[in-house]
Amino acid sequence: MGSSDTNHKPRVCMIVQQRDVKGGIASVTNGYYGSSLEEKYDIRYVESYCDGSQFKKFIKVLKGLWEYRRILRDFKPELVHMHTSFGPSFYRLQPFLSMAKRRGVPVVDHCHGADFDTFYVNASEKKKRLVRKVFSKFDTVIVLSREWKEKFTPVVPKDRLVVVHNYCKPKTSEQLEGWLEDRFAKKQVVFLGEIGKRKGGFDFAVIILNTAKKLPGVRFVLCGDGAKEDVEKIKAEIEKKCSGIDVSFPGWVRDDAKDRVLVESSVFMLPSYHEGQPMSILDAMAYGLPIVSTEVGGIPQQVKNGVNGILTKSGDPLATAEAISSLLLDKDRYFATSRESLGIATEEYGFEAHAKKISEVYDSVLKK
Known part of the structure; x- marks a missing residue:
């Protein structure tokens, strides 16, 4: 799905949280706006989550799905990059995954979850099967540490797991x-x-x-x-x-x-x-x-x-x-x-080292 045109910027759709959401995922994705990643890739952001009431969150995901449908049709991304966690996020983002796969678009999952025992290890066999089925659809799964790569091996083969550390912007x-x-x-x-x-x-x-x-x-x-x-x-x-x-x-x-x-x-x-x-x-x-x-x-x-x-x-x-x-x-x-x-x-943990790893993931998936 790559291009031989050296001026071509691969098209990426990134599924993110609203920028003012409290917590670590938004802190990570907010740093991508206007960054060096946008110099190499043509990125469109789709917000799928906001803070607030359950009704507000439901409306947000519906609007996100509508915008995502339009982007898949008109922008025609060559890759989708999803940011997920455990719990409701796992279910909320499944329609985004299914819509991309139906169009043959590869999907990278960037997993920010923390409580793997509750999510998978101690879950029912029915949920474990669902988790494995969903994760089998991702072309690559990004995890945040070597320990998490080991934890995820019952769910995702090691050759589809990539460690990319989070980043910070250090003072002098x-x-x-x-x-x-x-x-x-x-x-x-x-x-x-x-x-x-x-x-x-x-x-x-x-x-x-x-x-x-x-x-x-x-x-x-x-x-x-x-x-x-x-x-x-x-x-x-x-x-x-x-x-x-x-x-x-x-x-x-x-x-x-x-x-x-x-x-x-x-x-x-x-x-x-x-x-x-x-x-x-x-x-x-x-x-x-x-x-x-x-x-x-x-x-x-x-x-x-x-x-x-x-x-x-x-x-x-x-x-x-x-x-x-x-x-x-x-x-x-x-x-x-x-x-x-x-x-x-x-x-x-500087941002550019993080961006380089993300770029390597993108390029690897786009060449397949």
């Missing part, structure tokens, strides 16, 4: 050096993400309390949101156990507000139970923040334990508190860990 070393003294003095711990069980929200109170015992004056900025019931329970537990400790909940932060909280914070915390390759960690590394997180998903490939952060077992809030305290009580270690964090972000 000069900027980091200007922040280090103030950050170490401020002792501010930041969290970015969904406030709920999967990302360790119900461990927050124990982490905060035990960090403050070792590090008086520490403050926590917990950015994000989640299911109303979960957020209320987590906030109530923190209020009950952590009286007198500086804890704030700014909600979801974007753009200037996100930049400000990452510049001003000292350590990034993510005590997750399940992950793919969290964009929030890469964002924090791009600002040179030391990372305290857990040994799940692709995190150990982002965070080199003892180098640019500290990893603990999930469900061990006391170890998380100890890790945060140890970084903020040792200035030399803190400075070294911060510099390593930015260095790894710059060398291994």
Whole structure:
């Protein structure tokens, strides 16, 4: 399906979330607009998901399918690139896949899911058959880490699985050096993400309390949101156990507000139970923040334990508190860990390296 015309830009249709959606998938896809990928490929974006009520989401996917139908007919893409997760996303995007395959258009799935056990391992045999059937239709499946490639082998043959790391846009070393003294003095711990069980929200109170015992004056900025019931329970537990400790909940932060909280914070915390390759960690590394997180998903490939952060077992809030305290009580270690964090972000997770891998996937599929 390629072309011998050197001026030809292969036509790609990308199925994405609305740009203001909260979470990691939109953070990834938003970086493609106006990027070097658009210099090499003629890309049309179709939004299939938005935040809001179930009715609003239903209308969004219907509009997306209508637009997608028009693009398949008029634009005639040579490749479709879908961004999916587990749960409702798996079902919502099946019509997009079927419509492309009926026209003989190859489809690349970019899987951002985290909880593979619930999605597949512990699912019913009927659902497992459905998952395998759907994934058999993808020409290539992009996963976020080597660990996820191994996890996916019961569903997708290894020769159709490709690892492409998420990316970040690192600050300069000069900027980091200007922040280090103030950050170490401020002792501010930041969290970015969904406030709920999967990302360790119900461990927050124990982490905060035990960090403050070792590090008086520490403050926590917990950015994000989640299911109303979960957020209320987590906030109530923190209020009950952590009286007198500086804890704030700014909600979801974007753009200037996100930049400000990452510049001003000292350590990034993510005590997750399940992950793919969290964009929030890469964002924090791009600002040179030391990372305290857990040994799940692709995190150990982002965070080199003892180098640019500290990893603990999930469900061990006391170890998380100890890790945060140890970084903020040792200035030399803190400075070294911060510099390593930015260095790894710059060398291994820059956008252009990510775009190059995506381009390699496209070219491989287009040549088939």
